[in-house]
Amino acid sequence: MKFFNKTGKLAIGSRLRMLTEKITEDAANIYKLYDIELQPKWFPVFYVLSQGEAKIVTDIAKEIGHSHPSVSKIVSEMAKQGLITEKKDKADGRRNMVTLSPKGKMIAEKIKDQYADVNAAIEQLTAQTENDLWKAIEEWEFLLEQKSLLTRVGEQRKNREGSYVQIIDYIPTHREAFKNLNEQWISQWFKMEEADYKALDNPQGYILDKGGYILVALYNNQPVGVCALIKMNDPVYDYELAKMAVSPTAQGKSIGWLLGNAIIEKARSLGAGKIYLESNTILKPAVNLYHKLGFQKVGGRPSPYERSNIQMELIIKSSPFQKTAE
Structure with missing residues (x-):
């Protein structure tokens, strides 16, 4: 197992597959040992049907957690071996009811000794281990049902790439990036408007000199995202969050969230x-992001933008540090 010592948990799929293949190989030989005419992959379907109730393929698939095509194939293979019989459902002629054949029922009776011995062997094996594999499998199945390994890896990738992002204050050399990033996304969905040109052509005079701020997101030292805080002359709001834009080449790195x-x-x-x-x-x-940031929809106000059809606000809460300082 030197390979797995080198790869660690990266090769979990390969290691589980090897363990599964070893157990499946042993299972096939155990059936031979007890002179039982079954294949390991048939066991879930066989066991469900051995409980005595006729079932349709859809119900079997749901009960054992397999796909419908997979169960259909197994049923077909078992039928060829004379272990299963299929009959039309009396209540619905379009459905086939599946049951064990007399041969299958005979095997269901004969296999009981094998069940007892296999269960005892596994209990013995479990007693010799420090960790309960069965409980661990249950835990993994539950956790992966809540959130798949694919999703978890994607989150780790986003976190890692997000750690490469720097959020810095705007400087004059970022003027072109501020304009280009905003023009790119606006033009993709809408059209540039007069209010856009005022802010993008003169960020210094329109935003910064009036008490506003612009932040820039750098990824590998390249500006890939921008966001502005525009001072408002308004009795209700202090600032407007505006001109947030992220390069399409840098999306999926949580840059909007960080900005x-x-x-x-x-x-x-x-x-x-x-x-x-x-x-x-x-x-x-974008709207989902604003909700995650804490913004809530508010009633419509006059807007300088034709494209605007939703207004949102965020009530700023003081940080614990600020409250202590006060």
């Missing part, structure tokens, strides 16, 4: 009470 949290922290540090934003409901990932 959003960073800009909210910036607003909190400035003593803001409420942040406002505008978006469009066709941008589902």
Whole structure:
């Protein structure tokens, strides 16, 4: 097992497959030892039918957790060996009811001694181990049902790539990136409007000189995301979260989430009470992101953008540190 010592848990699939193949090989030989005419892969279907009740393939598949085509194939193989009989359902002629044949029932009676010996052998094996494999399998099955290994690996990838992202303050050399990233996403879904040009052509005068801020996300030292905090002259809102854009080449790295949290922290540090934003409901990932950041939908307000059809607000809560300081 030197290979697995080198790879560690990376080769879990290969190691489980080898263990499964070893147990399956032993199972086939155990059937021969007891002169039982079964194949290991037939056992789940055989066991369900040995309980005495006729069933349709769909119900068998659901009970044993196999696919319908897989069970259909097994039923067909067992029928060829004379272990199963199929009859039309009296209540619904379109369905076939599956039961054990007389030969299958005879095997079901004969196999009881094998069941007892196999169970005793496994109990003995379990007693010799420090870890209960059966309970571990149950735990893994439960956890993977809640969240698949694929999903978990994807989350780890996002976390790793997210750790390569730097969120920094805007400097004049980022002006072109700020404009290009925003023009790219706006043009993909809508059209550039007058309010866009005001902000993108002159971020210094339109945003920064009026008390606003711009943050830039760097990935491998390249600007791939931007977000602005625009000071509002409004009795309700202190700032508007605006001009958030992420390069398509950098999506899936949690850059929007990192930018959003960073800009909210910036607003909190400035003593803001409420942040406002505008978006469009066709941008589902963006709207979902705003919800995750804590924004809630509010009633419509006059907007300088034709594309805006949803307005949202975030009530800023003071951090525990700020409260202690006060």
